[in-house]
Amino acid sequence: MQRGSLKTLELVRAYSVPVRDERARELVTWYLRTLQKAIDMIWDNIAWGYRFPKLVRKRGRTTVITGLKTRIPMIPKDKVFKKMLRDTLMKDNPYASHWVDAVIRTAYSVMESWRKRYLKGRAGKTKPRIRRRFARCKTTLMKIDYQAKTIRITLRPGEYLTVSWRSTWFEHRVRDWIVGEVVIKDDRIVIPFKSSKEVEIKRVVGWDSNELSLDGYEPSIGFIHVDLRPLQSMKIVYERKKAVAQSKGKKRVYEKYAAREGNRERDFVNKLVAGLRRILPNSIHVFEDLGKEDLVSNKKVEKKRRKRNARTPWRSIHRRMSESALTVFVDPKNTSRTCPRCGYVVKTQVGRTFKCPRCGLEMDRQKVASVNIRKKYLEGGGKGKKAKMRGFPHSDDPEDSMKAELWAGVAPSGRKPMIWAPMKGTLKAMKPRVEGWHQLI
Ligand SMILES: [Zn+2]
Structure with missing residues (x-):
């Protein structure tokens, strides 16, 4: 196993402190x-x-781009x-x-x-x-006393609003962290704390974001299948409840359900992110840049992508991951259509299984995507183009590392965690090193 390289992880945590001051x-x-x-x-x-329209020459043809x-x-x-x-x-x-x-x-x-x-x-x-x-405050308006854990915000020359994070519930979580620009609200002040730490990278995990699952791949582990169905069923239940409340014109009831749904979802996402961090420490997590996908007209977006509906809170999962682990985003183009073994790009594909007409590889399409997403990052497809990582094997031979599969899930609040299950057939259950997951959630 290659030794990992060091990367700096920037961490930001924001907490709010209540303020009872009319001046705010x-x-x-x-x-x-x-x-x-x-x-x-x-x-x-x-x-x-x-x-003005742009003329672009590509493969001997001239195209007019009007925008x-x-x-x-x-x-x-x-x-x-x-x-x-x-x-x-x-x-x-x-x-x-x-x-x-x-x-x-x-x-x-x-x-x-x-x-x-x-x-x-x-x-x-x-x-x-x-x-x-x-x-939104500016640093020039703030004087921070890290000893006393107070922030003095200048309102007018000689007049201040002071806020302290001493004896707050989060005090220990931000010890030695740097205070960023605060945001003042009517009744509270939001303080962002920043910190950075060096992380030794030992793994790069590619993640395919699907409607019912999060499918990962990392050569030393194999595939990682995270079940998101409990989240979906929870959301379906609340959608029904909300629809009933709406049809009866009960706005209060509707809002109550919407708030509860939001809490449940946040809880799920937090547990999911904490679990992934625990079982995959020292990792870079590679996701598809879903923002980029919006730019493509609906017709061009692959069918599978369109189905990845609003029920799965991808943005919040990705955001929560970025807050606590190293994450990178790659262009989702062709990730579920490229053969991970020979690189052939298949034009159209139907069904769950990917079949390569050139080399004959047959594999679950979601797995194909996770391998390709990871590869894209390793080959320099990350944001900023210079994301290329050295010291990691590029050829992910599907035959070797892809035989193992790890199944993981997050139980919605209040229930026992639903955890590992070995895969059917030739796939083996996970190595014991990932047992930490259930202790966590
Ligand atoms: Zn192939």
């Missing part, structure tokens, strides 16, 4: 009003440019405009001037994300409206 609410109200004003001003000064939008919004960023914006906002500012800068920065990031979504066809030509009540 007042600040949030001012912030919201000023932020919307800044957005209004930027919006009114957008220049709508033309995008989704012909007129593109150009957000004003010149010094003159920025000064005018700042001066206008300063006129009605009872707070420290850094607060105006904090507002401007947030306004630009709101506009940039709208612009991105607009160009991708995901947002209309409508001005963003801020509804959430919050005020």
Whole structure:
């Protein structure tokens, strides 16, 4: 076995501390009003440019690419405009001037994300409206005392709002962590804590995200099949309950079920992520970049992908994983259509089994995808293109390492964990090293 390489894992944990201070609410109200004003001003000064069709030559053919939008919004960023914006906002500012800068920065990031979504066809030509009540602080407005575990937030020169995380339930969880930019809400302050640690990477696990399962592959273990059906059945039960409440016009009851469903789901995702971390320490987890998939028109998306419906909270699973383990995302293109043995790309495939017309390999399609997703990362298909890892075997010979299979599941809250089951036929049950899972959940 090769020795792993070191990677830095950036960890972020956010906790909130309740604040009973009218000044927090007042600040949030001012912030919201000023932020919307800044957005209004930027919006009114957008220049709508033309995008010209692009000519692309590929394999001797010339293609015209026109894009989704012909007129593109150009957000004003010149010094003159920025000064005018700042001066206008300063006129009605009872707070420290850094607060105006904090507002401007947030306004630009709101506009940039709208612009991105607009160009991708995901947002209309409508001005963003801020509804959430919050005020994002800047580090220049914060003084942190790590000894006393307090954060002093400047409201105006000489006037402060102080918050402490001493004696909170999470105090021990963020010992020696660095405080990031806090977010002020009406009744609480959200503090993000950051830390990084060096992780020695011993495994790279490829994960195929499916509607009813999470299918992983790692050569020293084999396949890892995580059953997600308990989550699905829980969601179906709540969907029915919600539908009944809705048909009877009982809004309160509906909301109660929706909240309960959300809690159950979060609980499931937390247990799943904790379990995966426990049985697969020192790993890089490779997932498909599902955000990228949205860009492809529905027709082009493979059937299997379309079926992966809203019931499986992929985004929250991926996000929770990224918070506590090293994760990378690769382009999902062709991952379930490429032969993991010879690399042949099959045009169309029906059914659960992948059959390679070139080398004759037959394998479950979800397994094929997990092998390919892992391979994609190892060959440099990760985000940023430079994700290529050295020191890991590239040729994943399906015949050797793919005979073992590990089955894992997460039991919904309140029940005993449902755990390992050996596979049928030639597949062997897992090696004893993964026993930690059930102790965990
Ligand atoms: Zn093949």
